[in-house]
Amino acid sequence: MQNEFRQSIKNKGQSPAGNHVPTAGTIMIASDSIGDAAQVQDLLHSEFDHIHISTGADKVPGDFVRYRPSVLVLAFDTLEKAESYFLELYRLCEEVRQQPLRTVILCNRSQINQVYELCKKEYFDDYILFWPVSDDSSRLAMTIHHALHDLAALKTEGPSKAEFAAQARHLAELENTLDRQIVEGGLHIKVASLAVENAAQGVGAALDGLSQRIISGALPDAVEVKNAEGLKNEISRFKRDEVQPHFKSALEITQPLKQWAEKFKQECEPFLQSARALNAMAECIQPTVLVVDDDEAQRIIIDKLLTANHYNLLFARDGFEALSILRNKRPDLILMDIMMPNMNGMETTRRLKEVPEFAGTPVIMITGRSEEEVVVDSMKSGAVDFVVKPFDHNLLIAKIKQALNAVIPA
Template identity: 45%
Template sequence: MAAAARRTAEVGVTSARGARILVATDSLSDADLVRKLLSEEFDNVSISTDPDRSVEDFERRKPEVLVLAFNALEKAERYYLGLYRRGTAVHALPHRTVILCNKDDVRRVYELCKKEYFDDYILFWPMTHDAPRLPMAVHHALRQMAASRAAPANTAELAAQARRIAELEAQLEQYAARGQARVEEASRSLRAAGQHIGAALDHFGRRLTEGELRNVVELKDRSGFETELGRLKAQQIEPQLRAAVDAVAPVRQWADGFREAFAPQIESARSMKALADQLRPLVLTVDDDEFQHRLLTQMLADAGLDLSFATSGAEALGALRKRRPDLVLRRRHAAYRGCNEFQ
């Protein structure tokens, strides 16, 4: 037991050292400082300091832990919202966020983490004597990642997979129909070839018996030739052609049996899709006007949609992390904090 526990711990330490960590900030000096602190325990620490390449950096590095090392909370919010607005991978890539804050923002950051807009925070500015707190937070984040990987998929993920599986029915039918058509085409071609061969032999026989080829072949027994030609067709050519046509029949039977064999699975896929279709598309509205919320609720009441509302960029970020919406609505001239990232 003790040896097994030690091996498990060693595997955990090894995986933690190689974990992908991305430090995002707009200050090169802060990036170097944070990377130096983390590099003592982690081997794969990258930095992202160019705002124009933030999405590219994130999607290339695919971090398991994202450290937001901005010296102001608003910058961190803007950066993270930008990943959701302009990127495609942040929705699908499991990761944890650790935000570094100053003492003026610590209360608000605490509230944001409690609401699960971010995962963890550290009072980093001004620097304290608790330097190990940063790598410890990363260790906690990696443990959360490991636990989440073992957790079952959420409803939206299951619904998406069910829809993909259901699409296989149409593809299977398409391929089966295409295979059936090819089989029928091959059978027709073989039968037509037999007819053409028979007609060609008959034509050749007529030319011989009518004397068209007397300079090439001398026909001494017309009746005997016709008998032998008929025997050649009946005993040699026609059986070979029938055998070729019969050889195609098992393929036709296989195509029919293919549908029957997969009928239970296809029916299950249909049932899964029916359940998935009950999960309605999600529309996220980012607007601080409660009247607009009520208005949209009334307007879209019969549209078969799930509606989610956020009154600020931070609330929108929390909604995005919980479930990716199918559509985001934002009032064009809204002037509240953080929502310009949705333009």
């Protein structure tokens, strides 16, 4: 059994003839040294088809747009150069913020702790202890394989759990709507029945009145009565045999409507039970909120508040870090501070809304100013709501719930 398993794994990714099939995906190696970049390329060429090299500060945005890499390998001899390159790429290249991308940074032993912290904070996706080249040079290829697999999974990822939960809550409202409509329908049927009964009584009274007028001689020019008792009996028979059956038929029509309403509710009960179960499950789902704020004290306050209300949290200290996180994460809602260094909240919101994947992600702006133009500009940038600092905790939670419940998957 173990040998069969190993053989099945070995055959994965091979052609029928047993030859290796390179993994699909474009890799770009960025470096300030042609020799270093070529060395990395040599290590990868047997595993991947599309590998490109980019060197020179003047090629930073152009090469990325030209090659559209899925994985960016930062092969610089110092961490400072790698950070500077990636920050410049983010500043100058709109495309890097609008496509899924994985970053792998190559480092030496003296930098490994710093790189670890940067990857932990999601500035970069992964790192390899590379300089000098070790015996485990295949580790780089494996890291890129994992990155490409992650990207493939990201492309096929459907609606988030929170989006499903929002729809489940909408579905759970069906029972209340159905009950309300059935009650209203019953009232309409009752009103219709009363109207028919009143009409029957009214017609009977009108005929009795006509009979009385004729018998009393109130219409001498129209009718001459020779047998008053016979006329009275004939009108009574007419009411009983000709008029009342029609009203009785009209009343009988409403009875099947009452039965249909009750049967309809009974047949809906299994579906309503499913809706209740979905709603119960939806209450267990913890939506993910990305908090973008450069104020540490503010982040701590929001952390305590939202964690206590069962939200998963991601944090970014500015717009660039937020856009970097969004390359790999898909939050259900974003709390965006307006005043931040490097890129303010409105510009960050505009840029993320240009990415189709995040066009429907609700953004709530957090601002210290309540002027009308600030509110208007927030909405124009793509925000669904805003709160003014210092904000009321209950109000913020209410706005978050409202925005999440309004999410409709495309």
